[in-house]
Amino acid sequence: MGDVLSRPPLVRIHSQCLTGDVFGSLRCDCRQQLEMALSMIAKEGAGVLIYEQQEGRGIGLMAKLQAYELQDSGLDTVQANERLGFKADHREFVMPAEILKALGIGSVRLLSNNPDKVAALEGGGIRVTERVPCEVSPSAHAEEYLKTKKEKLGHLFTSR
Ligand SMILES: [Zn+2]
Numbered sequence: 001m002g003d004v005l006s007r008p009p010l011v012r013i014h015s016q017c018l019t020g021d022v023f024g025s026l027r028c029d030c031r032q033q034l035e036m037a038l039s040m041i042a043k044e045g046a047g048v049l050i051y052e053q054q055e056g057r058g059i060g061l062m063a064k065l066q067a068y069e070l071q072d073s074g075l076d077t078v079q080a081n082e083r084l085g086f087k088a089d090h091r092e093f094v095m096p097a098e099i100l101k102a103l104g105i106g107s108v109r110l111l112s113n114n115p116d117k118v119a120a121l122e123g124g125g126i127r128v129t130e131r132v133p134c135e136v137s138p139s140a141h142a143e144e145y146l147k148t149k150k151e152k153l154g155h156l157f158t159s160r
Helices: 018-022 030-044 061-072 077-083 094-102 115-123 140-153
Strands: 010-015 048-052 107-111 127-132
Touching: 010 030, 018 030, 030 048, 048 094, 061 077, 077 140, 094 115, 107 115, 115 127
Parallel strands: 010 048, 010 107, 107 127
Antiparallel strands: none
């Protein structure tokens, strides 16, 4: 949206979450983050949203639903993925860097709580001039999930 070339634009890399984005699941904060990113970009009048097909931190929809079942029996999101034989986070962020380059964008202000995304973009040759927090007020159902994201996946939250 808008002029994304004259200064580093707001950029959000959103990983597809069918259950959250489409069905409004309260297990995660994906849809709230997507809406927040879109409204921040709209408010600024410029920015980029990259919607990546990486369901369930890269493990795919069916495996994610199996992980949900394991979570219902007491495992957290990281333990569940590992039980199924996956890494805690299976995503690669190579594609977004290439998409940004194709758009002629060399530096960005990244909307994210995930330091790995910052590192991955920089590794891909995109300069991240600023990390802009993308924190939502989650539903009570997502509290545990966000706690695990913070403690085991290194996500940065100011208030939690
Ligand atoms: Zn989600």
